Amino acid sequence: MLFSQWTCRFSTETVFGLNPKIGLCVLTCEIYICFYLSNCSCRQDLDMRFGFDLCSDEMAFLYKRKKYVASAMKNVFHLQQDLQDHEVPVVAIITTGGGLKSMTGLYGSLMGLKKLNLLDCVTYISGLSGTTWTMANLYRDAYWSQKDLDSHIAEAQKQATKCKMGCFSMDRMKYYNKQLCQRKEEGYRTSFIDLWGLMIEYLLNDGKDPHKLSEQREALCDGQNPLPIYVSVCVRDNYSTQDFKEWVEFTPYEVGLLKYGAFIPAENFGSEFFMGRMLKKLPESRICYLQGDILHCPGTEALGGWKLKMWRSVSNAVNQTVDVSDEDPVLPTRPHELRTRMYTPPGPLSSALRGALTDRFSVAQHHNFLRGYQLHNNYLENEHFCRWKDTVLDSRPNQLMQNPNLLGMIDAGFFINTSSPPLLRPQREVDVIIYLNKACKYYSEQNIPFPRISLSDEDKKNLKECYIFQDSDMPRCPIVIFLPLVNDTFREYKAPGVKRCCSEMEGGQLDLTSRCSPYCMFSVRYTDENYRRLLNLSEYNILNNSQMIMQALQTAMQRRQNMC
Template identity: 40%
Template sequence: MFRVSGERLSGRALPALAAAFLWKKDKEGDLPLRSWRKEVHPYYRLSVTVLRARNIQGVDMLSEADCYVQLKLPTASPLHYRTKVVYNSADPEWNETFHYRIHSAVKNTLELTLYDRDLMLDDKLSSVVFDVGNIKPGQTIRRVFKLNPKDKEVLEVEFHIEESQDPPSEIITNGVLVAHPCVCVEGRIKYDEKKCKGDYMLKLSVPGSYEKQTSAPLKQSQTEELGKFVFHADRDMSPHLDVFLLKTLSIAQNDLAPELEKKILYLGKGSVSMSSLPTGQEIDIYLPLSKNQVVNMTMMKEESSQELDIRLGFELSHGERYFLEKRRKIIAQSLKKALKLNKVPDEVPVVAVLGSGGGARAMTSFYGSLQGLQDLKLLDSITYLSGVSGSTWCMSTLYEDYDWSNKDLKEPISKAQKSMTSSKSGAFSAERLRHCAQELMALERDGHKVNFSDFWGLVLEYFLHQKNNPAKLSDQQNSVCKGQNPYPIYAGVNVRVNISGKDFAEWCEFTPHEVGFRKYGAFIRTEDFGSEFFMGHLIHRRKEPKICFLQGVWGSAFAANLDEIWAQASGTGIRWLNSLTDVIKVIDDCRKLHFRDPTRLHTRLVMPGGIISNIFQDFFKSRFTAGELYNFTRGLYLYKDYMGIRDFVAWKGNHLDAFPNLLTPMEENLYLVDGGFSINSPFPLVLQSERDVDIILSFNYSWQAPFEVLHLTSKYCKERGIPFPNIAVKEADEKQPKECYVFMDADNPKVPIVLHFPLVNDTFRAYKAPGVFRETDEEQDFGDFLLQNKDSPYRTKHFTYEPNDFNRLVEVNRYNVLNNEQLIKGALKAALDRRKNKTTYRGLREKKKARITA
């Protein structure tokens, strides 16, 4: 049941849209941080009348279309409504009205889908996605949706909205997500042999609930647990418990096939409204299911507390903010020494170091880059350390030592060399595979979803440690509790199984304190990752998984679909697939656009690709090995004005962000994979305004396209209005990159300074240290090697190096940092000056305010 805590506020005592704002001032003292707040909003009654369609071209060439319309409004009802079928007509008329109670705080988007009835599978002809917020209360509007202007196909629908007599209700929101009150019903079937006749089963179902449905025998069984049930549901959906009486028959198919076939008969049904149950009181219910069968149940309803188990807000976690307070003092002392300042600076720049993906090559290279920063005595000047894929393998290993950045990195690099140069065959020995099977079965027994990425994580565990590693991500809180190391941010992206990561990916950050989506402002404690949540409440707590299982997610290169694999091989996706995808068009009347509310979504028409399209899309774009994880945002809704948040590109009518019914909170599962499927470097995680990063040291270990991550990040930022420097790279540099590039905007201090380090062996061939030539044949031979060629030992698929190859890769990355000391320190000085100017400007502004107040 729910944990009830906190004082409940009276909805009638709070004005709409202005209840208990829990906002905090930012460090400049002006704009509030975007945190959660309580609001009160009214309900409305929506009536949708499907009138008629005209000039409909069906799929069947031998007859006219057999049309019906399906209505989906998941923010108001878990059920899909549909009109009757009008057979053999190109101009069907229905005049059927459907009613919804909608909550005005959420983005209510109605999907109207026109189908052509078929014997085998109904054909989807077209869909209209309509923002109900376009209708004003008390208004009746009739819309003629143009389905196919060429053939003059149209669908006519009438909408009417009026205020509901139900009192307004209170919700919790952070401006993107909305949490409605949740109810939980626990029950138990009471068995009475006099009333329970025959060998029957019960199916219990609550549409829209977290549990969906469960089954129990009607007769007393040896296992008493079989008669217990629990359902969590949205109170605003007016949920009801449906109880079905079933009987299973075994029927011989025929004389030639005497084997028995199972057939389920539905013999009766009863329903209980969960809204009618008293809160906090157990009651007995006698529910007739058929003429001869009555089921006796005890049920008790509880309402959720207003204390959510998920954090809704965009500010940094308490643990990260506490870290920053400690880290600033260390950074100030470090900069004083490194930059030879006269005194300890009052304001310090925020520096983020990013490691790209690239498998074992990225892991090994990241060690070298970090050692270079340590040799320059700059590791203590770093605030954040973030990576994707192979770089996260390096990070997670380092952070097992709570004070790693204050120790000589030669020791962990030596351990990494031992792992990288040893045979990996033991990972697939009979003993190891048996260990993996036991680990996966234990994971499954604990209730976790087990998939291929978990097995891959166990393989990586052996590759990195050659033994069982019990470490968990939350253990790394000890590594940052005193600000002694940079704050680690591990990256993954949430994707869809049938959409390319370049087209849609939501960045998920993993830190020692929290895991979450800054896009939605939704975070959970790291210890609770893998547990089950619904509507912001913890339903089932699971043990925190070992970090190796997260490494399997962060480096899940095998989750690629065939289209992405083809793109990697040829430089472009399978082009003819694009001709089979759904066609999405904005069909709003252009003459009315300048009167539009900017928070309203455009009406869109979706023309499905058809059955053949679905077959090809499923084959080429599905991620057969993508791991499913519990979705901790499940059961939350999109706020009515969510599209005004910069992380959403809902202004693109064909982008998934413009379809709130399809976004992550409405999904059952997460599909978290390697961040490299979107951008092969975690720029989006450190570019969040809350982290206020001044300098980004970008280490790119990609095999090809040395500036691709910058170009993709630039596009990402332009779509979302995030400050980012202009990336102008000469064609010669694209083909033959140098060791370091600096990108900045001298006129805009909000734009971070980016230092980008491609993976190159440039001056390292001639110099064993900055300014020191290679003299002996042995030294020259060590530096004279190719990083990229078809026979290179550093190809992404390689997980075992020769000792000399490992050392070369570490040293070339270390050298590239050392050889650009002046550029790095110059960027630090520039960022320090920017911070000083900000402080001076803020001080003058505060004095001006004080004078005005006086």
């Protein structure tokens, strides 16, 4: 039991008195409040779900998806017999962020898997930052993975290469202001990052995008597509991201905090809750706001200052001030290498210094659906809680017991640029991870089953296109197919086994890492040529390593069969 519930009873007494000066009866109400503490054992009438198991909707999806995966596996590996449900491996694509670069790269990778007939072997796709742009666009189409991806890729190219100066026009400024005022009237707390979400909407679409997260359930109703999982991080004021961060997952079914096993329906995220019951239902946010405030929040000081100026220009453009609190630009944080902690003594100077170092510009404030609950005093003994126990407050239980009224949500890239944590929940039983970028040391620190990533010094300097990592001593440890976005043999080959001629060599030259790279994280516009080169590189790296990918899938399938 992780949570205890405070419940209150109210009793009133009415007293009548006569005021001799004015001759009126005065009604006095005295309210007595009685609190008692009880375990949350009765959950049937709650508007949220407690538990670390998968929700019933996801379980129903998995049952249907296995039919697609089993059929695809049979065709790809030319099996003589159909796979039984327990023999079907769970394959997940894990992406990392990086703006247009990650958006375009994911399109190319999916196109490569589609050509190999492996896309139907995938059960989950997780994303953050720029890859959520790809995912949100694809899941508007209820059967996107069953079709050719060319139309989706052409539309993405149109948006990636269009001029973005229109987002600064006076008409657009007025539109931003109107939308933000409407959002505030609905009950949301508006901030600079809601403006960023509206700008993302303009960058990725020709007009207003009414799409919402819960509407993506239509793309899952028959198990016809992989289940999308969007990843964010919850933070707290006055703590750096290294000191406090808690993983949050968003699916079309639910939004939940992994550490606490607390989930609410996706359409209720942002609504007001108390003690597990919804007090005020707010309209579900359009997905552009999730992409802006939660799933893609660039955090450099320069961009933070730019967004602050943008916000003020919006207010000035309409001669109206939107009620928000000023924040300082964020100090970027990086994954910690050592388990060290810094504690500053109390005092005005130290508090001000720590505040200057830990205030974040890109924090979205949403009503905390855990409001009214306190952690049970035995929560540290829960194995699922301990899996994600990695904040300074976890060792100081009295400070973690009380839940704040608001959740502070940021792009997971502020801590680790990965969307993998939800897929490492043991309940999802992931067998193979297709990792489309860099892996990290975080999981070994958390004692989460994950193969050891070991690269030679030469590989660290010059990454190859594909690696496979596995740990045969840990049967539930996933096989990791590591596919970093690198330009290796693509320089000389335009397709697997097809060398470039002299006139085609230019097409294989991609600068992915330098400061002058057209693919830097904050680039908001590509040329058509740059877009196609990056798309082709991502597709090529999948196709050129098809044998290694299939080898990993076959190993996972055999391992499943041997476990039965």
